[in-house]
Amino acid sequence: MIQNSLLNKKFKILKKEFDTISKSISIPKIIYDKIKYKTLLKQYNKIDKWIKYYHEYNKKLSYLHELNDVLEHDSDPEMINIASSEKKNILEEIMSIKNKLLNNNYSSQTSQNINDNHRNAIVELRSGTGGNEACLFVEEILRMYIMYFKQMHWKYKIMHAQKSGSTGYKEIILEVSGSNKKGSVYGNLKFESGVHRVQRIPKTESQGRIHTSAITVAVLPEVQELEMKINISDIKKETFRSSGAGGQHVNKTESAVRLTHIPSKMTVECQEERSQHKNFEKAMNVLRARLFQQELDKRFKERSFQRKCLISTGDRSVKIRTYNYPKQRVTDHRVKKTIYDLTGFMNGNIQKMIDFLKKK
Template sequence: MEDYRQIQLAELDRKIEETKKLLLDPQMEDLAKTEIADLEKQKEDVLTTYQQASNEENSEDLDQRNVIIEVSGAAGGDEATLWAKELLRMYTRFAEIKGFKTEALDEDVIKIEGNGAFENFKFEAGVHRVQRIPATEKRGRVHTSTATVSVLPELEDIDLHINPSDVGFEAFRAGGHGGQNVNKVSSAVRIIHKPSGIIVTSRTERSQLQNREIAMELLRAKLWEIEVEARHGEIAGLKSTQVGRGTRAEKIRTYNFPQDRMTDHRINKSWRNLEGILDGNLEEIVKELSLNLKAM
């Protein structure tokens, strides 16, 4: 995937070249010079934040950040959607056990706040497969469903600056819970990031301003994910980096209900007691993954 900041730089270069044409017009020359200086400053800011992000990714600073977790049903229809909700509950329970604060950002997205939050959840990114007999299955057949987990550190604008002109905002009426205000007022927000095509939404708050702030948090996190995946794709042979970060396409884990066993395929290790695991008892698993994946 193309690096987002490369898209930004290319767009700024294009604007600079277009504006330079105005220098030939005496009436527009002063305005053009001001605009070019502003664009050059934006370009310098992008390059600076890119270097800061590169340095930060190689440090342990991100581990101490808050974390944003998105869980989406993948293969398996309604069962996959149900499985995604169970995983989201598992992470919420684990956060409570760790003493972290949890906040719903959207229907399938939560933010977990606390020192070391990202460190505790960063190895959960990838595809989680479940094998079990659904409640609606009359013949007792085992079905396989999957859910995709995305784990992203919470970033500030100083970490990854987004040009306001690259973003489009739309307000709409949110459905679901929330009372009359949710139904009558366009408080939900949808953000379209023009260079990348990414679309994010937030509808959990009653205030449009709050939802807009949440949506920008999500957008920054997703753009960071694009950069990390692009950077890792350029580094051949660093398998440990690929495994350690986890990507949306990586099948990392299977939860086998008939055998009451959860297996993490990255370290080829299994744990029993799925009921306890899904109730948030992940401490042992997190420690094992941290120890083994960092050592690979």
């Protein structure tokens, strides 16, 4: 049932894109633009092929219902025998078409939309260069996002937090859910993935020199278990006592969970819940999202996308934004856009910048 739901969702997105392209290639202005027309026509033919696959799939489903009706109500042994044989063949054909439809990306726009629409997100913030200043900036960016989530009426929950020795966080992981007219959580937040750089005078700086620090933000799409299967034999599970707030419970039970995915050597910790079982579930969600993102990154690299695709794929290795406190400005380097209201930006007013990135 879940696979059928995913197929229907894919078809709706595909049909919408197909209809848009169909209208576009009939516009005289587009027809006279040979390069644009050729590109759109190529997309049209590609999507048309998959539309036909969907129609074929639905026809075979209808035929399967007819065969089931014969097997259930017909008393003729010969008819039952024929229907039974036909059913076996049609089921194989249905599964073959279904696998094609589920495992293929139909176009760059469509595959991206499928990934973005209706998805919640896991947001990971980590301190980078700059020591204590970077840890403090993680805390400030966390506050910025929380205020943004409130504006968007999204819910969030801390899954894992690692405080620094003095102030701020070395690492914090959030689970964010919700939706509104601006789109899904992941559809908006994916643009935040990357290196965020801050330029300012630290409180501890006696000579008034500007320091540069950096943190990394990783936004991962929330992934359902059916979409990313993980063999439990590939997981090494460790438990330990939680650290931080929590009273006596923290010191008495080993509720915190550390999971290591042996093939990829990827490690995830979760300690915010009092229950070891809940921490395990949350850690699995994070692991699943990271592995899913790793697979997406691999596909994008294999297809040799140009540099501008980093905006949509959320490549975290690239410096995307600078927060300059002396000049009260925030600059996004991907779209070369500067907003001269750093205070408002840090208070969660970041949608304007995200909208610029969506248009790029």
